[in-house]
Amino acid sequence: MSQTPAELTRVQELIYELTIAQVMTRSVTTVTPDCTIRDLKELLRTKRISGVPVMQDGVMVGMISIENVIRALEYGELDATVGAKMTREVQSVRADDTVVSAVNLFARLGFGRFPVVDADGNLVGILTQGDIVRGLLRQMEVQWHAEEIQRYRASHIFEDIESDQTGLILRYFVKPQDFMHGGEASSKLKRALERLGAHPRIVRRVAVATYEAETNVMIHSHGGEIIAEVRPQRMRLTVVDTGPGIENIEKAMQPGYSTAPDWIRELGFGAGMGLNNIKACADEMKLNSEVGVGTRLELTFSLQ
Amino acid sequence: MTVHDIISALGLEVVAGADGLDKPITGGYASDLLSCVMAKASAGNAWITLQSHVNVVAVASLLNLACVIITEGMRPDDEMVERANENGIPTLLTPHSTYRVVGELVRLGISG
Numbered sequence: 001m002s003q004t005p006a007e008l009t010r011v012q013e014l015i016y017e018l019t020i021a022q023v024m025t026r027s028v029t030t031v032t033p034d035c036t037i038r039d040l041k042e043l044l045r046t047k048r049i050s051g052v053p054v055m056q057d058g059v060m061v062g063m064i065s066i067e068n069v070i071r072a073l074e075y076g077e078l079d080a081t082v083g084a085k086m087t088r089e090v091q092s093v094r095a096d097d098t099v100v101s102a103v104n105l106f107a108r109l110g111f112g113r114f115p116v117v118d119a120d121g122n123l124v125g126i127l128t129q130g131d132i133v134r135g136l137l138r139q140m141e142v143q144w145h146a147e148e149i150q151r152y153r154a155s156h157i158f159e160d161i162e163s164d165q166t167g168l169i170l171r172y173f174v175k176p177q178d179f180m181h182g183g184e185a186s187s188k189l190k191r192a193l194e195r196l197g198a199h200p201r202i203v204r205r206v207a208v209a210t211y212e213a214e215t216n217v218m219i220h221s222h223g224g225e226i227i228a229e230v231r232p233q234r235m236r237l238t239v240v241d242t243g244p245g246i247e248n249i250e251k252a253m254q255p256g257y258s259t260a261p262d263w264i265r266e267l268g269f270g271a272g273m274g275l276n277n278i279k280a281c282a283d284e285m286k287l288n289s290e291v292g293v294g295t296r297l298e299l300t301f302s303l304q
Numbered sequence: 305m306t307v308h309d310i311i312s313a314l315g316l317e318v319v320a321g322a323d324g325l326d327k328p329i330t331g332g333y334a335s336d337l338l339s340c341v342m343a344k345a346s347a348g349n350a351w352i353t354l355q356s357h358v359n360v361v362a363v364a365s366l367l368n369l370a371c372v373i374i375t376e377g378m379r380p381d382d383e384m385v386e387r388a389n390e391n392g393i394p395t396l397l398t399p400h401s402t403y404r405v406v407g408e409l410v411r412l413g414i415s416g
Contacts, residue, residue, distance in 0.1 A: 013323055180383060183362025187391075190366060200347075207366045208342045215338075215359075268355045273339035280343070 014136050020102055021095040023135025024116045024125035030055040031064065033083025037072040040064060040082055053115045053123055054086045060115060060123050062086035092117045095124050099132055154195035158232045168196075168230040174217040174241075179267070182218055185226050186211040196230065198303055205281040206235070206301055212274040213239040213297055219264055220244075221295065230303075237282075237299040245291040253279075253287075305329050305414060307371045307394045310350065314408055316373065316396035319380060320388035327370040327394070332414050334406050338363050345369060350409065352402050356380040358387050365391040375402045 030053050031040055044050065044066055051065030064086040072078055072085060093102050093114045102114060106129055116125040158166055170192055172185030190207040198206075210226060217224040217239060224241030246252050252259075253275050260270025279285050282299040289295040308325040311318060318325070330348030335341050336355050345351055347368040353360065356378045364372050371394035374380060380388070380395060388395040398405055 180358060182359045183366060186366055187362060204347070204367070211342060211362070211366055212339065267357060267359065268336050268338040268353070269359075271337040271339040273337070273343060277339055277343045 014139055015100040015103055015132075016098055018099045018135060018139060019095065020093055020097050020099060020116055020127055021125070022139075023099060023131050024095065024127045025131055026125045028053060028115075028123060028126045030123075031082050032056060033061060033081060033086070035082045036078065037069055037080050037082065037085060038078040041069050041073075041078070044069065050128075051113050053090075053126065054082055055123070060090060060092075060117075062088045063090050063113075063115065065112060090115060093127060094119070099135070102127055103132065151195055151197070154192075155197035157196070166231070170228040170230065172214075172226040172228075174214055174221075174224050174226060176218065176221055176223045178218055182215055183211055185214050189226070189228055192228075193230070193235075202301060202303055206237070209278045209281040209299055209301075210237060212277045213237070213299075215269060216274050217241045219260055219269055224294070233304060234283075234300060234302050237297075237301070239295075239297040239299075241294050243292060243294045245293055246287075246289040246295055247291055249287055249289055305412065307350075307396075310371075310409065310412065310414070311396060313412055314398065314405065316398050319395050319397055320385040321371070321392050321394040322389075324371070324392040324394045329370045329414055332406065332409050332416060334402050342367070350414065352405050352409075354378050354402065356384060358383045360384065361387040361391055361393050361395075364388075364393045369393070371396055373398060373405055375400060375405055 029043065029047055029049060031043065033054055033056055051063060053060050054062040054064055064082050068085045072080060091105065091109060091111065091114060093105065093116055095116050095118050105114065113126055113128045115123055116127050118124045157168065170189060172188060174185060186207055189210055190203055193203045193206060214226060221241035222243050224239065227238045229236045251257050255276050256272040258270045258272035264270050278299065283302050284300040286298040305328065306325065307327050307329060310316065310329065311325065328348060329350050331346060332350045332352060333341060333345035334352040336353050338359060341351060341363055345367050348370050350371050350373060351364060351369050352373045352375060354374060354376045356374050360372055361384055373396045375398055377399040379397065385395065
């Protein structure tokens with residue numbers, strides 16, 4: 001079976017996130033050192049497993065596996081005890097370690113299974129490569145379902161709630177000169193619209209317009225907010241700030257006109273394109289500003 | 305052609321967003337003005353720029369760009385690396401100029 005790179009990458013991420021405790025088998029079959037290889041053979045066969053930890057008085061003293069059984073068969077030693085044939089130097093893994101550390105050990109040592117111990121060295125589980133694969137598949141399914149459910153819930157808001165007119169109001173606050181968080185409001189709004197099931201082409205237009213408005217508020221104003229009112233057919237975006245206001249709106253609308261200082265231009269802002277980009281993306285645009293009071297931008301987008 | 309393919313072809317250094325290297329590249333766009341990129345770059349584009357701060361990640365993720373290639377040996381700050389990892393935006397570095405990188409991408413069959 002071929003895997004796509006996307007699946008592989010997700011798996012690579014997961015082996016770093018998941019702990020061994022999350023994927024291991026918790027109910028561990030064990031034997032005592034006085035068990036015979038003959039009995040062990042039956043145990044492995046009926047339980048369909050290939051190796052077990054050897055326990056004595058609650059302490060793990062070794063590991064014994066199908067390979068030991070095969071060797072015993074070869075030499076006619078089926079009546080020997082597990083204690084005589086087991087591997088005494090046991091390589092165990094910690095339950096709170098990440099799966100990736102176990103993957104590396106499997107690759108390096110070639111063992112079929114590792115006993116899993118807690119911080120005090122008590123046996124708490126057993127880990128095979130099969131456990132890892134099952135754990136990863138389960139986790140991928142869980143995450144996929146979680147996203148599906150969120151998408152489903154979001155896209156059904158408008159159907160599930162009855163009113164004469166249902167709208168969803170999303171407010172985002174924009175701080176002045178906060179370049180570290182520039183674009184965050186736009187990103188959040190974009191994700192919300194995606195979840196609500198808006199068409200990707202419309203999401204892009206809203207995202208571009210919101211980003212330009214957000215950076216304008218961030219660069220030029222004393223702070224403001226973005227209010228998105230989402231309805232089934234259309235959405236209205238209102239961006240307001242508390243000043244200083246635009247002196248000449250006609251000039252501000254000219255492509256290439258900018259009042260941004262040099263240091264802001266050096267960051268790649270202030271190209272004098274923002275308002276033009278907004279106009280190109282929105283279905284309707286209304287810009288009002290009063291010097292010393294503030295600026296109010298109203299945009300509408302058809303969501304059809 | 306994926307992000308991974310251009311990394312090996314151009315010898316780029318990956319500093320962030322390593323989990324997005326399998327994204328296909330649909331074309332390219334080069335500019336250092338964020339508003340130009342906002343207006344013109346398409347989803348899946350490789351963006352070549354010498355800007356190297358968090359707002360680059362914001363633009364790239366809003367437009368669903370395939371990757372950002374930072375030229376002229378500029379190195380992104382820690383915040384940008386962190387944000388690029390969060391948003392899964394492959395961030396690739398090269399000591400070469402934007403002009404040269406664009407030329408090499410065109411030769412690989414990636415057009416504007």
